Amino acid sequence: ISNLKNNVLKMQMELAVAIREKNISQIKKQVARMLRSSDCRFLAVYRTISAKGARSKGINDLYIPKTNAQYLELYQKLWEIIKYPNKYKSKPLKRVWFPKPNSTDLRPISVPSYFDRAVQHLFLMVLEVFHEEMAERNSFGFRPFRSPGWAAKAITLFIWSRKGFKPP
Numbered sequence: 447i448s449n450l451k452n453n454v455l456k457m458q459m460e461l462a463v464a465i466r467e468k469n470i471s472q473i474k475k476q477v478a479r480m481l482r483s484s485d486c487r488f489l490a491v492y493r494t495i496s497a498k499g500a501r502s503k504g505i506n507d508l509y510i511p512k513t514n515a516q517y518l519e520l521y522q523k524l525w526e527i528i529k530y531p532n533k534y535k536s537k538p539l540k541r542v543w544f545p546k547p548n549s550t551d552l553r554p555i556s557v558p559s560y561f562d563r564a565v566q567h568l569f570l571m572v573l574e575v576f577h578e579e580m581a582e583r584n585s586f587g588f589r590p591f592r593s594p595g596w597a598a599k600a601i602t603l604f605i606w607s608r609k610g611f612k613p614p
Contacts, residue, residue: 447489481568487521490564
């Protein structure tokens with residue numbers, strides 16, 4: 447798995463460089479390369495089956511994938527979507543109602559099918575790169591590899607530099 451993650455990270459870094467350089471043809475090539483990459487597709491399936499809510503079936507799911515053959519079937523379906531994107535139509539979401547904490551009200555949760563989750567994970571690998579390259583550098587909320595601790599440190603360094611002090 448770490449080898450897959452490293453290969454995908456390398457492709458993401460190449461895409462990030464192309465975005466920074468505003469090289470449109472290179473961006474298109476890199477996006478296509480990532481979507482066609484077996485590493486990205488395997489990692490999308492891995493993230494789908496290892497996610498926190500992986501035991502929740504969607505409305506059209508007959509079973510929860512648990513065997514290597516079922517994982518391979520998800521992987522091969524991803525390739526079909528990449529080859530023929532016009533044939534893809536997402537399945538309806540399963541709606542489940544959960545009670546809110548400390549209340550009698552219910553809140554809705556929509557559960558996609560396993561295949562739709564795998565497609566989402568695959569495209570997330572590409573879209574994350576675009577988001578990170580175009581997002582504000584000093585934004586720390588709900589971003590990968592960012593934390594409240596980092597935000598506090600950035601604020602501290604900014605204040606110290608404005609007052610003419612060296613960073614602590």
